[in-house]
Amino acid sequence: MRQFSLDLPPADDAPHPADAAHDARTGGSETRPDRPRPLAQLDAEAIVAGLNPAQREAATALDGAVLIIAGPGSGKTRTLTHRIAYLLATGRTRPWNVLALTFTNKAAREMQARVRALVGDEAARGIAMGTFHSVFARVLRSEAEAIGYSKDFSIYDTDDSERLMRALMERLKIDAKTYTPRTMRSLISSAKNAMVGPMEYGRITKGDAQDKAAMLYPEYEKALRAANAMDFDDLLLKPIVLFEQHPDVLKKYQQKWQYVHIDEYQDTNKAQYTVARMLAAAHGNLCVVGDDAQSIYAFRGADIGNILSFQRDYPNARTIRLEQNYRSTGRILRLAQSIITRNKEQLKKDLWTDNREGDFVYVLEAQSERDEAMKVERRIRDIQMREGRPYKHFAVLYRTNAQSRSFEDAMRRAGIPYRLVGGVSFYTRKEIKDALAYLRLLVNPNDAASLRRIINYPARGIGDTSLDRLAAYADAKGLSLWHALDEAAEAGITGRAKTSLEKFKFLLASKAVALASQDAAEVARTLLEGAGLFTEFRTENTPEAQARAENVEELVSALAEHIAAGEGRSLATFLQEVTLLTDADTTEDTDNKVTLMTLHASKGLEFPVVFIAGLEENLFPMAKAAQDAKGVEEERRLFYVGVTRAEERLFLTHAKSRFRYGKDEPAVRSRFMEELDEEVLRHESGEAFQSRPDRFQRSFGEMTPTRKAPSPTGRRIEYDEGETPARGRQAAKPTGRTSYDDLDPHYFRQSLRATPAIRPRGETRVEYDVPSGGGELAPGARVRHATFGLGKVLGIEGRGDQANISVHFDDAGTKKLKLRFAKLEVL
DNA sequence: GGGTGGCATCTTTTT
DNA sequence: GATGCCACCC
Numbered sequence: 088m089r090q091f092s093l094d095l096p097p098a099d100d101a102p103h104p105a106d107a108a109h110d111a112r113t114g115g116s117e118t119r120p121d122r123p124r125p126l127a128q129l130d131a132e133a134i135v136a137g138l139n140p141a142q143r144e145a146a147t148a149l150d151g152a153v154l155i156i157a158g159p160g161s162g163k164t165r166t167l168t169h170r171i172a173y174l175l176a177t178g179r180t181r182p183w184n185v186l187a188l189t190f191t192n193k194a195a196r197e198m199q200a201r202v203r204a205l206v207g208d209e210a211a212r213g214i215a216m217g218t219f220h221s222v223f224a225r226v227l228r229s230e231a232e233a234i235g236y237s238k239d240f241s242i243y244d245t246d247d248s249e250r251l252m253r254a255l256m257e258r259l260k261i262d263a264k265t266y267t268p269r270t271m272r273s274l275i276s277s278a279k280n281a282m283v284g285p286m287e288y289g290r291i292t293k294g295d296a297q298d299k300a301a302m303l304y305p306e307y308e309k310a311l312r313a314a315n316a317m318d319f320d321d322l323l324l325k326p327i328v329l330f331e332q333h334p335d336v337l338k339k340y341q342q343k344w345q346y347v348h349i350d351e352y353q354d355t356n357k358a359q360y361t362v363a364r365m366l367a368a369a370h371g372n373l374c375v376v377g378d379d380a381q382s383i384y385a386f387r388g389a390d391i392g393n394i395l396s397f398q399r400d401y402p403n404a405r406t407i408r409l410e411q412n413y414r415s416t417g418r419i420l421r422l423a424q425s426i427i428t429r430n431k432e433q434l435k436k437d438l439w440t441d442n443r444e445g446d447f448v449y450v451l452e453a454q455s456e457r458d459e460a461m462k463v464e465r466r467i468r469d470i471q472m473r474e475g476r477p478y479k480h481f482a483v484l485y486r487t488n489a490q491s492r493s494f495e496d497a498m499r500r501a502g503i504p505y506r507l508v509g510g511v512s513f514y515t516r517k518e519i520k521d522a523l524a525y526l527r528l529l530v531n532p533n534d535a536a537s538l539r540r541i542i543n544y545p546a547r548g549i550g551d552t553s554l555d556r557l558a559a560y561a562d563a564k565g566l567s568l569w570h571a572l573d574e575a576a577e578a579g580i581t582g583r584a585k586t587s588l589e590k591f592k593f594l595l596a597s598k599a600v601a602l603a604s605q606d607a608a609e610v611a612r613t614l615l616e617g618a619g620l621f622t623e624f625r626t627e628n629t630p631e632a633q634a635r636a637e638n639v640e641e642l643v644s645a646l647a648e649h650i651a652a653g654e655g656r657s658l659a660t661f662l663q664e665v666t667l668l669t670d671a672d673t674t675e676d677t678d679n680k681v682t683l684m685t686l687h688a689s690k691g692l693e694f695p696v697v698f699i700a701g702l703e704e705n706l707f708p709m710a711k712a713a714q715d716a717k718g719v720e721e722e723r724r725l726f727y728v729g730v731t732r733a734e735e736r737l738f739l740t741h742a743k744s745r746f747r748y749g750k751d752e753p754a755v756r757s758r759f760m761e762e763l764d765e766e767v768l769r770h771e772s773g774e775a776f777q778s779r780p781d782r783f784q785r786s787f788g789e790m791t792p793t794r795k796a797p798s799p800t801g802r803r804i805e806y807d808e809g810e811t812p813a814r815g816r817q818a819a820k821p822t823g824r825t826s827y828d829d830l831d832p833h834y835f836r837q838s839l840r841a842t843p844a845i846r847p848r849g850e851t852r853v854e855y856d857v858p859s860g861g862g863e864l865a866p867g868a869r870v871r872h873a874t875f876g877l878g879k880v881l882g883i884e885g886r887g888d889q890a891n892i893s894v895h896f897d898d899a900g901t902k903k904l905k906l907r908f909a910k911l912e913v914l
Numbered sequence: 915g916g917g918t919g920g921c922a923t924c925t926t927t928t929t
Numbered sequence: 930g931a932t933g934c935c936a937c938c939c
Contacts, residue, residue, distance in 0.1 A: 191928095218929065219929080383927075384928075384929090387927085487926055487927075488925090492930095546915085583915085584915085669928075669929070685927065685928095687927045688927090706926095712927095747925080749931095
């Protein structure tokens with residue numbers, strides 16, 4: 088099973104062969120006027136033909152600063168990609184002069200794929216597209232010497248930085264209990280994100296924790312530099328330093344990237360804002376897209392003020408609003424509006440949709456988190472069977488990763504395939520980090536943090552005492568830890584520890600030499616074998632150890648793949664890129680599985696059916712965030728993001744008690760629930776699922792909808808209301824059934840097709856038995872139309888010959904068609 | 915020096 | 930319920 092995908096979009100260092108030759112002459116600093124225009128055959132008009140007026144305006148406003156305020160589901164990515172294609176098709180610029188920055192690899196990949204579809208492989212390859220971190224990591228690799236780094240620098244993730252911090256605190260005798268390395272790291276990270284240096288930070292600190300952080304900050308920076316390492320924040324900060332100190336280098340990149348695009352601009356921090364300004368200073372062609380209402384990353388330095396004040400920063404900027412929502416039903420969108428209007432500071436937007444009203448949004452009350460998960464799981468199977476939906480139409484979103492557990496359990500028990508995004512991901516596993524530390528040391532011997540990590544793993548008799556002596560000796564002599572290894576005896580280390588150190592050093596040094604002439608993956612494998620990593624797993628001889636061994640094997644295979652994939656790739660580039668991968672980048676979304684993930688991870692995605700779980704005080708919003716208005720507003724935006732992921736159906740769930748800190752704690756319904764537009768809501772009873780008679784049996788047996796007494800909170804109606812069971816179903820369904828699990832989904836589905844269920848509020852749902860082609864013509868299905876091309880079914884109204892189907896076509900927008908004549912092919 | 919077991923302490927969200 | 934830390938023993 089592949090856990091790992093390294094097919095990142097190319098950045099600036101993956102030039103076209105002809106460009107490379109040109110670069111060799113010009114130093115890469117020119118725009119290659121001598122190259123033929125490869126895109127002359129593209130029809131610029133056709134590229135923007137399918138866009139709505141606002142999208143079209145945004146896609147064709149090429150010069151100067153452009154601010155696109157894009158509501159959720161407004162075709163933002165599409166607009167951006169068509170704009171890039173339009174730029175190329177008009178001959179305005181060349182692929183290699185275009186830069187597009189995103190926040191996730193996934194977004195970059197999607198954009199890359201869409202652009203490729205519009206302009207072809209060759210042109211798409213030339214465009215620099217990627218996350219801020221990955222694009223600037225590559226810039227820094229090219230320009231490392233200018234800022235006193237060697238190009239094979241290590242990139243430290245949060246965990247690495249924290250370990251480094253812990254070591255520093257030990258040395259400076261700062262009590263790691265009162266001030267955790269974690270807090271210290273995070274304080275320093277915030278300072279770096281705000282572009283506050285160690286000196287300045289020392290002046291402006293207030294409070295004990297910050298004073299300690301101020302002591303650590305310069306030491307931390309020194310340690311990073313000595314290790315030839317950068318943390319995540321440095322990848323954004325160092326380019327600024329580079330550009331400030333070397334105007335010629337800045338000029339080179341200004342000329343290289345004449346059209347700069349930034350997606351999710353509301354998530355930029357001060358460093359990202361600054362680097363964008365610097366790049367755009369020469370030509371002013373900066374196009375940013377974002378939605379202030381979806382800013383959910385303040386905790387990592389995102390400054391919503393960047394988008395709010397874009398107009399002030401770029402006075403000639405054009406502002407374009409994308410306000411039509413193509414994603415969600417009317418009710419879901421109204422619910423979203425009712426949430427976001429509670430926030431004070433935001434740009435004005437009037438979201439609207441042509442989509443049908445859709446179903447109500449259901450509120451499910453559960454007894455416990457286990458009950459909550461079970462209710463969600465039942466509802467998934469229910470909808471899956473009634474509507475014949477694939478599992479991939481469903482997503483369960485929650486506030487914290489810890490909540491995934493109960494859902495995983497429920498899905499497993501029910502035999503529902505799921506994929507979990509986030510949590511402990513491949514590259515953060517201990518065995519992977521250990522293996523990576525070995526490999527890093529190979530290309531960057533100064534990397535003291537990696538050295539410390541593995542010097543005694545697997546255990547080889549080098550304890551704290553020896554390491555302390557070695558470190559003290561290195562310090563005193565001004566040596567790196569690596570070089571001090573050669574002088575173990577002088578450092579006062581004797582006996583077994585000394586022998587081990589020598590063997591360790593010899594192994595690494597010889598493999599580092601081998602790297603120059605041999606296949607990197609082979610060297611990596613023999614290094615890890617020689618270090619005893621695999622022996623360690625074998626002796627443990629448990630399934631877990633077996634899995635760990637396989638993971639390390641897989642890492643080595645990924646390295647081999649990376650190197651085979653193109654020129655200029657090495658162990659060093661592999662290590663730099665691998666650190667920037669997120670778990671979300673490693674899972675493939677083509678599988679037919681229910682998705683479980685945090686609300687944060689869901690940004691930018693959409694699903695036909697969405698569950699938002701755990702709407703309880705102190706969980707969502709989190710207790711910490713609820714302390715001030717700003718925190719609550721950010722949580723509210725997060726809720727808004729979650730709600731607007733849903734295309735057709737949305738469920739909000741909360742439990743009356745939740746397992747926390749090892750015991751059950753009573754839980755109170757979230758304040759957000761009290762703010763919702765009750766018009767679009769339906770509440771469901773809070774009885775525990777187990778204690779009720781089987782819902783389906785009852786509705787099959789009785790034929791009559793059950794109604795509960797209205798509650799003070801609004802309409803409290805049983806889920807089954809109005810859904811008079813189909814005749815076919817009832818006849819086929821013996822009343823004696825006790826378990827939902829016994830139902831044959833295929834049978835169930837066929838009978839559903841034969842007779843339509845009657846929807847509440849006069850909405851009818853037609854049987855889905857008219858399509859030509861293999862698939863199921865249901866909302867969410869991909870279809871092809873002879874003239875309009877590819878599209879997605881939004882909904883079907885009416886019956887038989889009268890049925891109308893509304894389809895959102897990728898290029899022709901939303902159309903309502905007579906099902907009888909549409910001749911749709913289901914994909 | 916290294917391994918084990920008991921005890922406290924947590925839990926946001928991520929490039 | 931998981932992880933990390935510390936004390937204790939080999």
